[in-house]
Amino acid sequence: MESILIVDDDILICETLRFTLKDKYVIFTAKNIEDALYIYNTNNIQLVITDLKLGQESGMDLYKKIKYLDPKNVVILMTAYGSTELVIKAIKDGVFYYINKPIDLHQLELIIEQGIKFKNLYKEIEYLNNQLSAKYSDFGIIADSHAMKKVINTIEKVKNINSTILLTGESGTGKTMLAKYIHYHGNRRTKHFGVINCAAIPSNLLESELFGYKKGAFTGALKDKPGMIELANGGTFLFDEIGELDLALQTKLLRVIQEKEVFPIGGSQPKKIDIRIIAATNRNLVDLINEGKFREDLYYRLNVINIHVPPLRERKEEIFKLVELFITRYSTLLDKKIDLISNDFCKTLLDYSFPGNIRELENIIERAVALSTDGVLDTIDIENNILSYESIENSKPSKLIPIFLGESLINAEKKIILETLKQCSYNKSEAAKILGITERTIRNKLKTYKSDLIID
Ligand SMILES: Nc1ncnc2c1ncn2[C@@H]1O[C@H](COP(=O)(O)OP(=O)(O)OP(=O)(O)O)[C@@H](O)[C@H]1O
Ligand SMILES: [Mg+2]
Numbered sequence: 001m002e003s004i005l006i007v008d009d010d011i012l013i014c015e016t017l018r019f020t021l022k023d024k025y026v027i028f029t030a031k032n033i034e035d036a037l038y039i040y041n042t043n044n045i046q047l048v049i050t051d052l053k054l055g056q057e058s059g060m061d062l063y064k065k066i067k068y069l070d071p072k073n074v075v076i077l078m079t080a081y082g083s084t085e086l087v088i089k090a091i092k093d094g095v096f097y098y099i100n101k102p103i104d105l106h107q108l109e110l111i112i113e114q115g116i117k118f119k120n121l122y123k124e125i126e127y128l129n130n131q132l133s134a135k136y137s138d139f140g141i142i143a144d145s146h147a148m149k150k151v152i153n154t155i156e157k158v159k160n161i162n163s164t165i166l167l168t169g170e171s172g173t174g175k176t177m178l179a180k181y182i183h184y185h186g187n188r189r190t191k192h193f194g195v196i197n198c199a200a201i202p203s204n205l206l207e208s209e210l211f212g213y214k215k216g217a218f219t220g221a222l223k224d225k226p227g228m229i230e231l232a233n234g235g236t237f238l239f240d241e242i243g244e245l246d247l248a249l250q251t252k253l254l255r256v257i258q259e260k261e262v263f264p265i266g267g268s269q270p271k272k273i274d275i276r277i278i279a280a281t282n283r284n285l286v287d288l289i290n291e292g293k294f295r296e297d298l299y300y301r302l303n304v305i306n307i308h309v310p311p312l313r314e315r316k317e318e319i320f321k322l323v324e325l326f327i328t329r330y331s332t333l334l335d336k337k338i339d340l341i342s343n344d345f346c347k348t349l350l351d352y353s354f355p356g357n358i359r360e361l362e363n364i365i366e367r368a369v370a371l372s373t374d375g376v377l378d379t380i381d382i383e384n385n386i387l388s389y390e391s392i393e394n395s396k397p398s399k400l401i402p403i404f405l406g407e408s409l410i411n412a413e414k415k416i417i418l419e420t421l422k423q424c425s426y427n428k429s430e431a432a433k434i435l436g437i438t439e440r441t442i443r444n445k446l447k448t449y450k451s452d453l454i455i456d
Pocket of ligand 2: 280
């Protein structure tokens with residue numbers, strides 16, 4: 001049975017309510033704030049019903065103290081007729097509901113039922129959120145190297161404050177994973193974690209996704225739609241691949257950071273929001289500023305705390321822990337048993353520079369597990385993966401590449417594909433997008449280049 005605390009300086013009211021409600025609930029009564037708080041603190045009270053006037057004291061003062069102890073409280077106010085303004089203010093302050101005196105007991109019972117339902121729902125949400133954060137609190141992050149320990153150390157220091165974080169580092173180093181880690185280890189973990197990949201959505205759609213719109217803002221806007229930023233209110237928002245955000249939206253984002261408000265498309269009123277912003281990029285934002293593609297003021301607003309995630313080649317001591325993690329992941333997923341890793345396999349991994357970082361290592365292991373026979377990971381499995389990156393690794397990045405008259409088309413195509421891959425830190429899907437071909441075509445081309453990989 002749920003417990004209810006009734007607070008009124010009129011003992012007759014307390015006793016009448018006790019008598020009416022005692023079959024359904026455990027009833028406690030108190031005649032002033034001090035007694036009420038004592039009972040609240042020493043019993044598992046689900047709901048409080050208090051008179052607005054408690055002699056010289058106010059039911060609202062009691063409510064504020066309870067709210068401080070338990071923000072998820074349910075308090076119902078008993079009020080005299082004529083206190084409408086006070087009631088409106090109380091409800092705005094978070095009081096669950098009110099009932100006028102003289103009390104209609106049937107109506108009160110209905111309000112109590114709703115209040116208890118609300119409280120249970122809140123508990124359920126809290127339980128689910130805790131489950132979720134427990135799930136995410138163990139990410140299986142490997143951070144054994146000195147460089148990664150420094151990263152985790154910084155995160156520990158800043159996880160509970162609201163300053164904006166800029167995560168930088170090459171593609172595949174774990175920026176997105178670390179952003180989630182920050183959220184699920186910080187004090188916003190039971191709130192929403194919103195994320196948008198600025199490179200994946202065309203900018204005209206990105207604006208309505210992020211900021212939402214008002215009904216009638218454009219053809220097809222049939223009703224108000226809140227944006228992703230607003231939906232993450234109270235939580236954390238990750239702007240992934242921030243370097244790809246177009247200039248107009250950069251201006252809108254600046255407003256979100258500076259004014260802590262969002263303007264839905266077609267809206268005349270801004271909406272206040274409270275989010276922690278994390279941005280991630282594998283681009284050099286200072287270069288983008290110099291090219292006029294990134295706002296300098298936004299850069300400084302984002303770069304309050306910079307966390308640079310080192311490339312895998314600078315933390316090779318983590319390779320085998322990661323290999324173990326990925327073998328466990330993919331042997332379970334692919335239903336394969338791996339007992340042995342050959343020496344050659346290990347040596348090749350250690351000698352390799354991983355331009356695609358941890359994501360590349362993960363792909364190598366996934367593929368090796370899929371192709372393994374008799375529970376052994378050996379070199380043959382790994383070469384196919386490595387060749388596509390290794391051969392182009394040392395070529396110098398350049399914006400202009402020499403193509404000579406008389407050169408074969410196949411050769412020119414190869415130069416363009418390999419150079420574009422390099423510019424995109426070997427991210428095949430990004431390169432495919434730039435080149436206007438599919439990722440599969442890139443993979444097939446790389447296979448054909450395998451025997452003849454020097455760019456000539
Ligand atoms: N320290 C780590 N421990 C375990 N797994 C990791 C670690 N860092 C990254 N990973 C894994 O590597 C893969 C790539 O990581 P992630 O997507 O976070 O990289 P990224 O830096 O965001 O890449 P991009 O710049 O391409 O977005 C993911 O599958 C992630 O789970
Ligand atoms: Mg990422």
